[in-house]
Amino acid sequence: xxxxxxxxxxxxxxxxxxxxxxxxxxxxxxxxxxxxxxxxxxxxxxxxxxxxxxxxxxxxxxxxxxxxxxxxxxxx
Numbered sequence: 707x708x709x710x711x712x713x714x715x716x717x718x719x720x721x722x723x724x725x726x727x728x729x730x731x732x733x734x735x736x737x738x739x740x741x742x743x744x745x746x747x748x749x750x751x752x753x754x755x756x757x758x759x760x761x762x763x764x765x766x767x768x769x770x771x772x773x774x775x776x777x778x779x780x781x782x
Contacts, residue, residue: 739775746771 729737746768753760 739778742771742775 725737732740749758749760749764749767752758753764
């Protein structure tokens with residue numbers, strides 16, 4: 707029961723409120739761009755913390771995501 711409460715409290719309530727506060731600070735345009743980097747961080751943390759395999763396909767995905775973020779953030 708404590709595990710379910712922790713997942714709900716931290717994983718949903720706290721995370722959502724912090725995300726919304728961040729959106730107010732940086733604006734929705736930048737927030738959605740940073741939101742695209744969430745899968746990259748999830749893969750990196752799972753490789754570092756949990757020892758999940760990190761393959762060449764993962765690296766290719768990182769390059770694609772960051773390339774897209776760069777292209778969207780460049781003014782022009």
